Amino acid sequence: MPINAGFEFQRLEDDLAHAESVSEKIRILQKMLQVGPKHKGAEKLRNGIKKRIVKYKTLLEKEKKAAKGGGRGISIKKEGAAQVVIIGVTNSGKSTVLSKITNAKPLIADYEFTTKIPEMGSMDYEGVVVQVVEIPAIIGDFLEREKGPMFFGIIRHADLIVIMNSSKGDVALVKKELRDAGIRFKGVLVKSTLEPEKIKKKIWSKLGLIYVYTKSIGRGKDHPPVSLKDGSNVRDLARVVHKDFVENFDFAKVWGASAKFDAQTVGFNHILKEGDIIELHLK
Numbered sequence: 001m002p003i004n005a006g007f008e009f010q011r012l013e014d015d016l017a018h019a020e021s022v023s024e025k026i027r028i029l030q031k032m033l034q035v036g037p038k039h040k041g042a043e044k045l046r047n048g049i050k051k052r053i054v055k056y057k058t059l060l061e062k063e064k065k066a067a068k069g070g071g072r073g074i075s076i077k078k079e080g081a082a083q084v085v086i087i088g089v090t091n092s093g094k095s096t097v098l099s100k101i102t103n104a105k106p107l108i109a110d111y112e113f114t115t116k117i118p119e120m121g122s123m124d125y126e127g128v129v130v131q132v133v134e135i136p137a138i139i140g141d142f143l144e145r146e147k148g149p150m151f152f153g154i155i156r157h158a159d160l161i162v163i164m165n166s167s168k169g170d171v172a173l174v175k176k177e178l179r180d181a182g183i184r185f186k187g188v189l190v191k192s193t194l195e196p197e198k199i200k201k202k203i204w205s206k207l208g209l210i211y212v213y214t215k216s217i218g219r220g221k222d223h224p225p226v227s228l229k230d231g232s233n234v235r236d237l238a239r240v241v242h243k244d245f246v247e248n249f250d251f252a253k254v255w256g257a258s259a260k261f262d263a264q265t266v267g268f269n270h271i272l273k274e275g276d277i278i279e280l281h282l283k
């Protein structure tokens with residue numbers, strides 16, 4: 001092993017733990033084979049890495065098939081400002097939460113595995129529509145189950161994961177299954193007893209979005225609001241509203257948290273805050 005390879009191997013292990021996608025994990029593992037020890041004593045280590053590469057490649061294949069789905073697969077088209085999935089063990093209250101925060105009317109029952117296919121609903125947050133999907137219950141070795149890869153495919157592509165906080169053991173099981181599928185848990189834990197408004201707020205605050213209002217000259221604010229990534233500026237808003245607004249932009253007037261005073265005149269680079277009201281002026 002060349003000098004410093006040990007250090008690089010260590011760094012790759014770190015990268016692996018933080019990898020965002022399965023394909024990235026495969027790439028890192030392959031690199032680990034390249035730079036890692038090759039002597040006889042390291043055979044076990046190398047075989048372990050090779051096994052993981054095969055596992056992740058199989059997983060990618062399965063998900064691809066499931067997404068195409070010869071009739072069996074389900075892929076869910078994103079709608080609204082973001083797509084959120086609710087996951088958890090059976091009877092953890094996923095459907096209960098879905099029905100509390102969206103317009104969906106899923107079957108809620110005290111027997112196990114009531115929800116068999118993903119259930120969808122629209123959550124209204126201050127006028128912004130967020131898509132919420134209940135994934136059927138997660139069980140041990142989910143990847144090996146018939147529908148596991150398909151459901152993991154949906155979970156992987158969601159903007160946010162909500163895990164039902166039914167018990168410590170349940171949450172640990174779900175997190176382990178996510179880890180095994182190479183999905184990093186960036187999300188929130190929610191108890192089904194929590195008030196709907198609190199659940200919605202928790203979800204929204206984790207999405208990294210803000211909502212702002214546009215207004216026309218001499219009028220009140222427009223409804224519904226526009227959702228933007230947190231940290232967006234006036235140019236980002238103009239882009240969402242209409243391309244003419246970007247091309248012919250002159251200045252904007254802003255009311256709200258980002259403004260020093262009402263009707264402050266600002267330019268393209270002014271950073272917006274949630275609840276702002278913006279009047280775009282064209283040349």
Ligand SMILES: Nc1nc2c(ncn2[C@@H]2O[C@H](COP(=O)(O)OP(=O)(O)OP(=O)(O)O)[C@@H](O)[C@H]2O)c(=O)[nH]1
Pocket residue numbers: 088089090091092093094095096097107108109110111112113114115116136137191192193
């Ligand atoms: N005591 C109590 N019961 C709850 C709570 N949340 C849900 N339930 C009950 O638990 C049962 C299952 O709730 P669901 O919302 O259907 O759970 P689920 O996670 O969607 O379950 P499956 O789709 O079957 O996997 C129902 O009888 C609910 O009334 C809770 O916080 N406390």
Ligand SMILES: [Mg+2]
Pocket residue numbers: 094095096106107114115134
């Ligand atoms: Mg359910």
